[in-house]
Amino acid sequence: MIQYAGIMLILIGIYGLLTQSNIIKIIVSLNIFELGLNVFIISVGFVREGIAPILTSVNNHNGLVFVDPLPQALVLTAIVIGLGTTALGLAFARSIYRQHGTLNLDEIGGPSNG
Amino acid sequence: MVNPVLLIALPLLLAFVSIVFKAYKNNLLVFGTLLNAGLVLTLNKGQYIIGGFQPPFGINLVLDDFALTGILIINGLFLVITLMSLEKLEGFASVLLVALAGLNGLVLTGDLFNLFVFLEITAITAYILSSASKEYRYAFNYLVLGTLGSGLYLFGLIVLYAVFGTLNMADLSVKMAAVDASQLVLPSLLIFIGLAVEVKILPFNGWVKGVYSGTNSLVGPLFASVYAAGMLFVFGRIFAQVIPLGTYLRTSLVVLGALTLLAGEVAALSKTRIREILLYSSIGQSGLIAALFLSGLVFVAVMQLVNNALSKAILFTVAGQMADSTGTDEGEELQGAFLEHKIAGVGFTIAALSLIGLPLFYGFISKMNLLFGIFYSDNYWLPVVILLGTVIEGTYMVRLLVKLWTPGDEGIVSEKAFATERPLTIQSSKVMGIVVLSVVLLIGGLLPAVIQDNLTDSGSLLDEVTPAYLFDLKGGQ
Amino acid sequence: MTFDIVVILMFLGAFSAYLISKASLKAGAYATTVFSLGALAVLLMGRSEIGSEFSVLFMNFEVTVIGWYFSGVMVLVYAMTSFFNSFWMDKMMYPGSYNFLYLFSLAGTLGLFFASDLITLFIFWEVVVWSSTFIIPMGKSRRAAVVYYTISSIGSMATLYGIMLVYRISGTLVIQEAFVPLKEDPLTATVVFVIFVMAGLTKIGIFPFHIWLPLAHGSAPHTFSPVLSGGLVKMGAFIAYMSVAILPAYEAFEGSLKIMGIPLQLYFLMILGAISIVLGTLMAIKQEDAKKLIAYSSVANGGYILIGILMMDQLSFAGSMMHLFNHAIASAAAFLAIAVVAYRTGTTKISELGGMIHRMPLTYLTYLIAIISLAGIPPMGGFVSKWLIIQGLADRGLMFMALAAFFGSIGSFLYVFRPLAAVFLGQLKPEHEHLKSEPLMMKIPMVILMVLILYFGVLPKWLLGIIGEIQVAAGIEPVMMSGNTILAVNGVLNTLNVFMIFGFGFLISLIIFLLMQKSRRVGLMDTYTSAEFIYTPELYHYAGAFYAPFERLYQNHPSVEKFLGAIAWKFHELGTVVNALFFSHKPAVTVFWTSVILVMITLGGAGI
Structure with missing residues (x-):
């Protein structure tokens, strides 16, 4: 179930990238995409009736059924990378606004083809 | 025995130091690149374990012939390009150090998620460097597409992890080879798309035109030569050595690569600005090299990669310098520009002719080898596409060269008086770098054994270095 | 034995012609003459070498009769033309490079004809x-x-x-x-x-x-x-x-x-x-x-x-x-x-x-x-x-x-x-x-x-x-x-x-010419026809549209130039189309194509 939610979010993000022309909205779509991806990754590690993969004073041996910790570690890294990219994107958005006076890609225009 | 992780760690360390000691940024950068280039020469091949966890549970660095060629090219060219254009650094020194670390990591790593991390690091530094042209909308476009691509790569990777339970390259290659490849079309395709965005394959390369056409003489060759080489080495690693492709996917992707080659060359034909011509040529060459990797011809792909990297370094440096000092890179405005800069002009010509694949230059050797290789695998349509691309590439390169050397309108004898009056200055550091790189291309063309011996066995599989592990990983048991 | 020396020498000659041109342009042009005449002499004297083989670097050569004949023709033309080089040295854009490329291309043809x-x-x-x-x-x-x-x-x-x-x-x-x-x-x-x-x-x-x-x-x-x-x-x-x-x-x-x-x-x-x-x-x-x-x-x-x-x-x-x-x-x-x-x-x-x-x-x-x-x-x-x-x-x-x-x-x-x-x-x-x-x-x-x-x-x-x-x-x-x-x-x-x-026949006409009366020379403009004086010498010299009636017969001929030019232009337009379709400053275009490729190849793979 969760996996479908993750994929749904990914598709919403891609839809946003396809249709939005406001820079901030594009960055938001990108974030939704990454969110969905992260949810999907975590869901891959799910093990039925598994407990959190932490060795505590109660759960302290290898014979128990844990969920897979590796995807959780991957997601942590991916979240941080997404953070960095979003920050950079917003910095670009600010520079674009200062240069062109608008945040709408349709109004900014590209180079003339010739 | 020097551990190659130093190639990654040292530039990172120097990057952090340079943020603290801002005044010494540029010196730290030069020191870092020199150190890296020196370290490369002292390395031994082998597998290096990071963090004490044995693979396939932990991350390892794989230094086989393929990776050795990669870091040699990347570090060497990074050094030459940085030294050529020191005046363009403008505060990007820390970013460049991180980029150097990221690029080395890309080629050295033996773990797929580690590769994702290095991909993102390298990409972020690329986004920052692409903003040097002050055209932020193109940098933003690059950022969005790059992030999307890496996201798709991660998606495909996770699907593979869910199926096979390992992230180690060697382990995965063994496990995937045992399965019918036609079941794994989706994750393989997703990983391909993720890498294809950076490798500039059509139609994922919409960002290239905007980013490359505004580059200066430092960022241009870095992107077209070093970044391109790094990304292509990664592409080759994944698709020639790790992920086996079924016939359907292999053919479709080779066709995509061939289409990229043709589209890039044809698009270059209609352009008149030098940087635009060169960027489309880069797209075409990337398509060619990717098609070669996908066909399994690793050795010849690496040769073509080396040729492309060396040539593009020279070409983009000259083009960027022209744009920076005269304000334009329009071919019509720069007629006869080489009249006053003969050495740089000769270097540019050698690089262009080597790119086309004319004899006496290294490009000819690599082109001959790749054609022989393709014919040997009984593929008769791909050489037609490649040769057509060569004809088109020759046409626009010769057209550009003729304009830059001999000014004058049609019907009038070319004279010195018609040369452009725009003030073009090419620093001696650039000229020296261009001479060094051209000499390498010439030596490669006349005495190919010199370069070939260092490239042999680049096609060796990871398996020969790392034994495979067959543990099951579920639940920590 | 002599022929590999000829080929190598010509390549070296090209470089030396360039260097000599740096010192003196005319000397560089004369160098091209000297080298090409030298090559001609060696070729003519080396007729007995036909049948021999030699190698340079990784390339192999063989002296055949036809190769010898072709290169003889080529070197003769190059040698004769090289006499003219010195007169255009000061008008050439890159005289030194011209001399270099002149001899370089000659060396290339020699290598070509002797290739085995x-x-x-x-x-x-x-x-x-x-x-x-x-x-x-x-x-x-x-x-x-x-x-x-x-x-x-x-x-x-x-x-x-x-x-x-x-x-x-x-x-x-x-x-x-x-x-x-x-x-x-x-x-x-x-x-x-x-x-x-x-x-x-x-x-x-x-x-x-x-x-x-x-x-x-x-x-x-x-x-x-x-x-x-x-x-x-x-x-x-x-x-x-x-x-x-x-x-x-x-x-x-x-x-x-x-x-x-x-x-x-x-x-x-x-x-x-x-x-x-x-x-x-x-x-x-x-x-x-x-x-x-x-x-x-x-x-x-x-x-x-x-x-x-x-x-x-x-x-x-x-x-x-x-x-x-x-x-x-x-x-x-x-x-x-x-x-x-x-x-x-x-x-x-x-x-x-x-x-x-x-x-x-x-x-x-x-x-x-x-x-x-x-x-x-x-x-x-x-x-x-x-x-x-x-x-x-x-x-x-x-x-x-x-x-x-x-x-x-x-x-x-x-x-x-x-x-x-x-x-x-x-x-x-x-x-x-x-x-x-x-x-x-x-x-x-x-x-x-x-x-x-x-x-x-x-x-x-x-x-x-x-x-x-x-x-x-x-x-x-x-x-x-x-x-x-x-x-x-x-x-x-x-x-x-x-x-x-x-x-x-020539001799007879020569004798007749010498024996007959000489013509009298008059100035070009000293003429008069039907009450009109000639005012410009161009009219008096028949040079333009020489065969006009014959040329009119095939005036509107189909032109290969135009046809090939049209094909070249189509390639140019194709390039513009590629540029317009795939390259834009908006990420939406590339995301669109990505989705298309992803869907097509996946569904295609599932179908097969």
């Missing part, structure tokens, strides 16, 4: 192409260099594909052995033959690949056009010879459909050659620029050479080999004569010139003898070679080819006469009154070329002897001579007798 394996052949072929590509734009047209390179490249790449195919089939690259397995399989042999001969066709300038010839030869620097037309075009003939003789085409196509005994594949190429003859002749007749005119005549003569080579028989083959030599020196002489005119007057446009005979009689004589040979009129060499070719064609019953050859010959009377009458004869323009005669260094090669054209027209025995050796090496019957008479199926030709008759 296909890769060496291809390497030197491309070396010559790119080194000559950079000389052409120093003249009048940059576009000419691009067109030259593109068409040349199309041919080279096709030949490269052919070479790779041959290697895949036979496993060897040695020229003498590589084609052997193809004899058994006519279909593959046809494919290989057609692809392989492409480089030859584009280099000779056969229809429809001829459009670069008038552009390049017409606009190149005046000292390089003779080399392009007289020399480099013959490289294509070499490839054509290789495809036919070494394949060997007649054996491989034994079982195919034959027309008059010629296999269909070869007949098709001969048709192209015949079209080139007719086309070159017709286009030459209407040219207004002297160099473009001679360039179109090279197209026509290339057709002759191709047809003769494809025949591979006793007479036509010998004729085309001899025509190779004759056309090389005659075309070179014609271009050199025009170069002298251009040097003194600064133009090659026929309508702007006139009466040059009064100022440069030796040049006039050179041009006259050259065009007599080009038109195929005895007693010059061109007559012998055309006679042999037509003999062979008629003997085989190829009447349409013979008709085209005849048309080319007769048409050539028209176009060679046009520059003669308009440039050299007629009235001297007032602005050219002050011109001096040609310099000594220019006189020397022109005299040498005149002597050669005349000598080999009267006594072709030595030349035909070498050609006979080539024919024996290729496995066909050599052309027979008894004494001074060439023996053919439908008649004999004794060139010495023909020359005697001509000489006798």
Whole structure:
């Protein structure tokens, strides 16, 4: 179930990238995409009736059924990378606004083809 | 025995130091690149374990012939390009150090998620460097597409992890080879798309035109030569050595690569600005090299990669310098520009002719080898596409060269008086770098054994270095 | 042993010419003369070396009769033209590089003709192409260099594909052995033959690949056009010879459909050659620029050479080999004569010139003898070679080819006469009154070329002897001579007798001329006609639209240039389409294409 939610979010993000022309909205779509991806990754590690993969004073041996910790570690890294990219994107958005006076890609225009 | 992780760690360390000691940024950068280039020469091949966890549970660095060629090219060219254009650094020194670390990591790593991390690091530094042209909308476009691509790569990777339970390259290659490849079309395709965005394959390369056409003489060759080489080495690693492709996917992707080659060359034909011509040529060459990797011809792909990297370094440096000092890179405005800069002009010509694949230059050797290789695998349509691309590439390169050397309108004898009056200055550091790189291309063309011996066995599989592990990983048991 | 030294020395000579030019431009130009004459001397003396082999770096060479003959022709043209180099040094854009590339391309042709394996052949072929590509734009047209390179490249790449195919089939690259397995399989042999001969066709300038010839030869620097037309075009003939003789085409196509005994594949190429003859002749007749005119005549003569080579028989083959030599020196002489005119007057446009005979009689004589040979009129060499070719064609019953050859010959009377009458004869323009005669260094090669054209027209025995050796090496019957008479199926030709008759007639007319009253010289403008005074000398000199009534007959001809130009433009438009479709500043475009590819390939994979 969760996996479908993750994929749904990914598709919403891609839809946003396809249709939005406001820079901030594009960055938001990108974030939704990454969110969905992260949810999907975590869901891959799910093990039925598994407990959190932490060795505590109660759960302290290898014979128990844990969920897979590796995807959780991957997601942590991916979240941080997404953070960095979003920050950079917003910095670009600010520079674009200062240069062109608008945040709408349709109004900014590209180079003339010739 | 020097551990190659130093190639990654040292530039990172120097990057952090340079943020603290801002005044010494540029010196730290030069020191870092020199150190890296020196370290490369002292390395031994082998597998290096990071963090004490044995693979396939932990991350390892794989230094086989393929990776050795990669870091040699990347570090060497990074050094030459940085030294050529020191005046363009403008505060990007820390970013460049991180980029150097990221690029080395890309080629050295033996773990797929580690590769994702290095991909993102390298990409972020690329986004920052692409903003040097002050055209932020193109940098933003690059950022969005790059992030999307890496996201798709991660998606495909996770699907593979869910199926096979390992992230180690060697382990995965063994496990995937045992399965019918036609079941794994989706994750393989997703990983391909993720890498294809950076490798500039059509139609994922919409960002290239905007980013490359505004580059200066430092960022241009870095992107077209070093970044391109790094990304292509990664592409080759994944698709020639790790992920086996079924016939359907292999053919479709080779066709995509061939289409990229043709589209890039044809698009270059209609352009008149030098940087635009060169960027489309880069797209075409990337398509060619990717098609070669996908066909399994690793050795010849690496040769073509080396040729492309060396040539593009020279070409983009000259083009960027022209744009920076005269304000334009329009071919019509720069007629006869080489009249006053003969050495740089000769270097540019050698690089262009080597790119086309004319004899006496290294490009000819690599082109001959790749054609022989393709014919040997009984593929008769791909050489037609490649040769057509060569004809088109020759046409626009010769057209550009003729304009830059001999000014004058049609019907009038070319004279010195018609040369452009725009003030073009090419620093001696650039000229020296261009001479060094051209000499390498010439030596490669006349005495190919010199370069070939260092490239042999680049096609060796990871398996020969790392034994495979067959543990099951579920639940920590 | 001497030949590898020649090849290496020429490459070194190229570099030294560049260095010498840095010190003194004229000395650099003289260096080119010295080196090319040296190469000629070594070649002539090294005739005994035929059959030897040698290697340089990773390339292998073998000295064959035909290689020796071709390189002799090439070096002769280069050497004669190099005398002219020094006069254009101060006007050239890059004089040092010109000298360098001049000798470099010569070295490349030498390597080409002596190559013993296909890769060496291809390497030197491309070396010559790119080194000559950079000389052409120093003249009048940059576009000419691009067109030259593109068409040349199309041919080279096709030949490269052919070479790779041959290697895949036979496993060897040695020229003498590589084609052997193809004899058994006519279909593959046809494919290989057609692809392989492409480089030859584009280099000779056969229809429809001829459009670069008038552009390049017409606009190149005046000292390089003779080399392009007289020399480099013959490289294509070499490839054509290789495809036919070494394949060997007649054996491989034994079982195919034959027309008059010629296999269909070869007949098709001969048709192209015949079209080139007719086309070159017709286009030459209407040219207004002297160099473009001679360039179109090279197209026509290339057709002759191709047809003769494809025949591979006793007479036509010998004729085309001899025509190779004759056309090389005659075309070179014609271009050199025009170069002298251009040097003194600064133009090659026929309508702007006139009466040059009064100022440069030796040049006039050179041009006259050259065009007599080009038109195929005895007693010059061109007559012998055309006679042999037509003999062979008629003997085989190829009447349409013979008709085209005849048309080319007769048409050539028209176009060679046009520059003669308009440039050299007629009235001297007032602005050219002050011109001096040609310099000594220019006189020397022109005299040498005149002597050669005349000598080999009267006594072709030595030349035909070498050609006979080539024919024996290729496995066909050599052309027979008894004494001074060439023996053919439908008649004999004794060139010495023909020359005697001509000489006798000339002598009689000379005596009559000397005995008769001399004409009285009057000024150009001192004339009066039907109450009108002539007010400008241009009207009095018939130079423009020379053959207007004839030209009107084919005024609206279909143009290959326009057709190929349209194809090139389509590629250009395709590039713009690619650019518009895929490259944008908005990420949405690329995301769209990504989704499309993702969906298509995944669903396609699921379907399979």
